[in-house]
Amino acid sequence: MLILHCPNCGVDADETELAPGGEAHLTREGPGSSDEEFEQYLFLRENPRGVHFERWRHAMGCGKWFHAARCTTTMEVFGTYPAQTSEPPQEIRDRISDRRPGWRWRELS
Numbered sequence: 198m199l200i201l202h203c204p205n206c207g208v209d210a211d212e213t214e215l216a217p218g219g220e221a222h223l224t225r226e227g228p229g230s231s232d233e234e235f236e237q238y239l240f241l242r243e244n245p246r247g248v249h250f251e252r253w254r255h256a257m258g259c260g261k262w263f264h265a266a267r268c269t270t271t272m273e274v275f276g277t278y279p280a281q282t283s284e285p286p287q288e289i290r291d292r293i294s295d296r297r298p299g300w301r302w303r304e305l306s
């Protein structure tokens with residue numbers, strides 16, 4: 198069972214308390230963007246086998262959104278952090294690099 202720590206209220210919530218929100222750190226496209234940029238924003242998502250950054254909502258708890266870094270193959274959770282960040286905190290990136298040698302942060306689309 199997936200258990201994520203909600204950084205908003207401090208509760209360790211299991212997956213029955215959470216609602217998935219898809220990929221984290223998407224660049225929102227708006228007026229003035231090209232058709233290709235808008236298509237990427239609307240339809241194209243990462244689907245990695247390994248480290249992934251996701252949005253979750255503590256639906257049966259505080260109701261707030263947060264981000265989680267986890268491995269899609271092992272379900273290992275590297276950490277959670279507030280949704281109001283444009284990229285993962287350095288401590289979470291360091292934790293991922295320690296556990297997944299060779300992994301490095303990339304510029305997300």
Ligand SMILES: [Zn+2]
Nearest residue numbers: 203206255259
């Ligand atoms: Zn919460």
